[in-house]
Amino acid sequence: MTMAxxxxxxxxxxxxxxxxxxxxxxxxxxxxxxxxxxxRFPCCDMCQSNKREMFDPDLLKPDAPEYAFSTYFxxxxxxxxxxxxxxxxxxxxxxxxxxxxxxxLNLPARKKARKREWERxxxxxxxxxxxxxxxxxxxxxCNGE
Ligand SMILES: [Zn+2]
Numbered sequence: 065m066t067m068a069x070x071x072x073x074x075x076x077x078x079x080x081x082x083x084x085x086x087x088x089x090x091x092x093x094x095x096x097x098x099x100x101x102x103x104r105f106p107c108c109d110m111c112q113s114n115k116r117e118m119f120d121p122d123l124l125k126p127d128a129p130e131y132a133f134s135t136y137f138x139x140x141x142x143x144x145x146x147x148x149x150x151x152x153x154x155x156x157x158x159x160x161x162x163x164x165x166x167x168x169l170n171l172p173a174r175k176k177a178r179k180r181e182w183e184r185x186x187x188x189x190x191x192x193x194x195x196x197x198x199x200x201x202x203x204x205x206c207n208g209e
Pocket of ligand 1: 070071072073074075107108109110111112
């Protein structure tokens with residue numbers, strides 16, 4: 065499903081991070097969902113250690129049928145941050161903000177890593193799955209930054 069990328073930050077897992085299994089709805093509050101397939105996602109150490117047992121009904125679920133990166137987020141190519149998309153409605157911007165906060169998507173190390181990856185990626189014809197943060201890279205090249 066995620067091609068060895070974290071379901072939340074889209075960073076590659078297995079090289080720079082252990083692969084963990086994230087319970088979208090935490091086991092502590094939703095024990096009946098602990099072994100439900102659609103509550104479990106491949107996840108990197110950093111996302112999991114930020115989220116821990118937090119949950120918010122506005123948190124974005126990456127396999128939701130209506131979910132698309134560009135619906136909720138834009139990449140700020142100057143700062144390395146992900147931001148709620150100004151093109152989205154208020155609800156979508158709120159959900160993006162909650163997701164950024166709970167998974168720590170704009171921690172300084174992440175912004176730095178994203179900028180480094182954007183600089184490394186120069187050829188849009190290469191295989192996107194070989195890179196971290198594929199969705200923000202697609203955003204960069206499709207929007208002509
Ligand atoms: Zn992650």
